[in-house]
Amino acid sequence: MERLFPIEVRGLTVSAAPGAPQTPVVSFRIEAGDVIQLTGASGVGKSTLAEALMRLHPVAPGMLSYGGVDACGVRIASVLERIAMSPQMPAFLPGTVADQLRLARPEANEAEMRAALETAVADEFVFARADGLESRIGEAGAGFSGGELRRLGLARALLAEPELLILDEPFAGLDKALADRLTTRLSCWLSDGQRAILILQHKADGRGWPQKTAFSVVL
Structure with a gap:
């Protein structure tokens, strides 16, 4: 695959498993620089559709294309090299913060990990700890709050250097000030015009993305 964008979704509907309900039919286009909010009630199929964009579920011919190629x-x-997802409940193995981040890119150096943590607004709570990147994450994420683990998961996804970043409820549980900081930093991450963000959430939040191409797709 020579290029990812535009991603064309045309009458796409998929199921998470054989015999499972089909997702609602959707059509939309993702260009580099876009911020798209895919909104709908819990269980409607937002995550399944996002996984289909990553080719984790079978897609019928003509329903999805990348850069003009079906x-x-x-x-x-090739798709997974270009798309990364930050789930609402990321999984972590016991180990250090650096260990977890390098699952996305084993060769990442400290400066690159710091940059990813800063974009995810995770740098402050990581480096407030005496061990910084060597701080340990225990079983089931022990030692960090749920919100901190979500932002560490986001940093890990960012470290993979995706062209399309998929975020599942990235602002859940954040106060307005922290959510605004995260929006600003993700907007800066988008500013080179070569990347896009797809946000999965229950409803459009009216967040002030500076990108002129921000729009919502309602399921």
Whole structure:
């Protein structure tokens, strides 16, 4: 695959597993620089549709294309090299913060990890700890709050250097000031015009993304 964008979604509907309900039919286009909010009630299929964009579920011919090439003719590995997802409840193995971040990019150096943490607004609570990047995450994320783990998961996704970043409820549980800081930093991450963000959430929040191409798709 020579290029990811534009991503064209045309009458796409998928199911999470054989026999599972189909997601609502959607059509939209993602260009570099876009911020798209995919909104809908819990269980409607937002995550399943996002996973389909990553080729984690079978897609019928003609429903999805990358850079003008039908998804059925694109290697799944090629898609996964360009798209990363930050789930609402990221999984962590016991180990250091650096260990967890390097799962996305094993060769990442300290400066690159710091930059990813800063964009995810995770740098302050990591470096407030005496061990910084060597702070340990215990079983099931022990030692960090749920909100901190979500932002560490976001930093890990950012470290993969995706062209499309998919965020599942990234502002859940954040106060307005922190949510605004995260919006600003993600907007800066987008500013090179080569990337896009897809946000999964229950409803559009009216957040002031500076990108002129921000829009919502309602399921």
